[in-house]
Amino acid sequence: MRLRATLLVLILAMAPAYPIFADQRFSDLLLQVQRLQEEVQQLRGRLEVQAYELSTLRRQQQEQYLDLDARLRGRSEAAPTTGVPDAGAPGTVPATPTAASGNSVAEKDAYRVAFDLLKQRRYEDAIRAFEDLLARYPNGEFADNARFWLGEANYVKQDYSAALTQFQRVLANYPLSPKVPASMLKIGYVHYEQGDWRAARTALQDVLVKFPDTAEAQLAESRLERMSREGH
16 A cells, blocks of 8 residues: 555646646556556565465474374384393284294385385476385285375375376275375365365365364465455
């Protein structure tokens, strides 16, 4: 408003100096002021949205990294560290390496490599690493997480069709996975980016209904409010 008022004062001050073209000049300059004002408002809105989403992304990443770290540490603590039987537990069979445990270690290592690539923002490399992991261990213990991060990597690359496929497969193949709420939220985000407002609203409302009082529900509600403000 201050910018517009200042420019209007300048326009009015200039008008008497150009009696023949005063009206037209005033109209042209006023139109320019209106356009500039609209552009400034749009830029401010975009900056606010980007700042909010950046803050949200940072919080999500921190929570996801902590969740992953806790899961990995939990598995590490639960794993046997020695083959010597407990003296206070008669009949205990010494733990011996098996093919299954070897596969588990190899899968974990492959997952860590893929996840590290993702954290380094090497999205193409991360996508190939996660795809390779899923090809080698389609039913592995990290399959749900790998599928989710594969969707995230494609989402960041704005390959929304590929991202949608991965998030939907998390829901279909791993209905009990901790990644289900985040996958549902991201499905809503993908539909939003694609301009499918009805599908986006449905997916986001599902998050509110099925996973209330969660971080995903708060983000879904925020995106729904944004859609309402935008007239979608």
